[in-house]
Amino acid sequence: MSENARSGFVTFVGRPNVGKSTLMNALVGEKVAITSEKPQTTRRAIRGILNRPGGQLVVVDTPGIHRPRTLLGQRLNDLVEQVLGDVDVIAFCAPATEKVGPGDRRIAESLDGYSRARKVAIVTKTDAAGKEQIMERLLEVTALREDWDAVIPLSSLTGDQLDVLSDELLKLMPEGPALYPEGVVTDETVEDRVAEIIREAALEGVRDELPHSIAVTIDEIAPREDGELTDVHASIVVERDSQKAIIIGRKGSRLRDVGSRARAGIEPLVGTRVFLKLHVRVAKEWQRDPKQLGRLGF
Structure with missing residues (x-):
């Protein structure tokens, strides 16, 4: 890393499902955060690390800002606020495929509360939009604030303009040495990553009300003596018996x-074949219960 290297933290904000986790994975070059069509997929502050010739970017992926309907929702919003207060750069994301709306305006205005951080605007999902649509979105996003340090259109899917974004972000970081050793892509534990892979698999194809009710806990990860197989025991937690029946299926x-x-995602992570044992259990109304939330890591 060069003598005048820069390093620091950036987080992406925006409405749920504007592509924040996908963008983080694309920048880091590895799947660190799970993605889903369902809003509120991200539930923790997950860090992905990107090394560039001029320094190191630590990307903090957070839940989408939303109007909370449960104690879990409130805690997720509190988590976002805490992260926003700590990072060096806040990058606001809006998809090229949708007009800027009241939710976007509210989030952009809320950035006034974080005067320490530099601000960047990103128009995501340009691969799914025409040139006119992208231009329209760029104008709308630019008008949201007067203090953007940069406004960048990009596609996480095709990789278009990702280098431009990382270079711009690095320029805005303070000078300083790398915060993580070379070769580290995340500070997430294996247990956390395995739990998230299982939750991502469980989210696929479920009905609208169910995704928020799904949590995953890891009971055990143990390599077998021969080193060729890893046992993974995990629990999928839901709020009602009817949801348990949906998850189990006919x-x-x-x-x-x-x-x-889930196994297909876990095996490359642990480096062996996996024997995966899943148990589904009910923790009634856990999203609203402080004790249950604490047990589930929220």
Whole structure:
């Protein structure tokens, strides 16, 4: 790393489902955060580390800012506020495919509360929009604030303009040495990453009200003596018996699908074949119960 290297923290903000986690994964070059069509997929501050010739970017992925309906929702918003107060750069994201609306304006205005951080605007999902649409969005986003240090259109899917974004972000970081050793892409534990992979698999194809009710806990990760197989025991936690039935499916068919999808993501992470045992349990109204939230890591 060069003598005048820069390093620091950036976080992406925006409405749920504008592509923040996908953008983080694309920048880091590895799947660090799970992604889903469902809003509020991200539930923790997940750090991804990007090394560039001029320094190091630590990308902090956070939940989307939303109007909370449960104690969990409130805690997720509190988490976002805490992260925003700590980072060097806040990058506001809006998709090229949708007009800027009241939710975007509210989030952009809320950045006034974080005067320490530099501000960047990003128009995401340009691969899914035409030139006119992208231009329209750039104008709308530019008008949201007067203090953007940069306004950048990009596509996480195709990689278009990702280098431009990382170079711009690095310029805005303070001078200083790398914060993480070379070769580290995240400070997430293996247990956390495995739990998230299982939750991502469980989210696929579920009905609208169910995603918020799904949590995953890891009971055990243990390599077998021969080193060729790793045992993973995990619990999928839901709020009601009816939700448990949905997750398990007819004669266990849905749970088997979740298991095979999750296994495909876990095996490259642990470096062996995996024996995955999933148990579904009910923790009634856990999103609203402070004790249950604490047990589940919120």
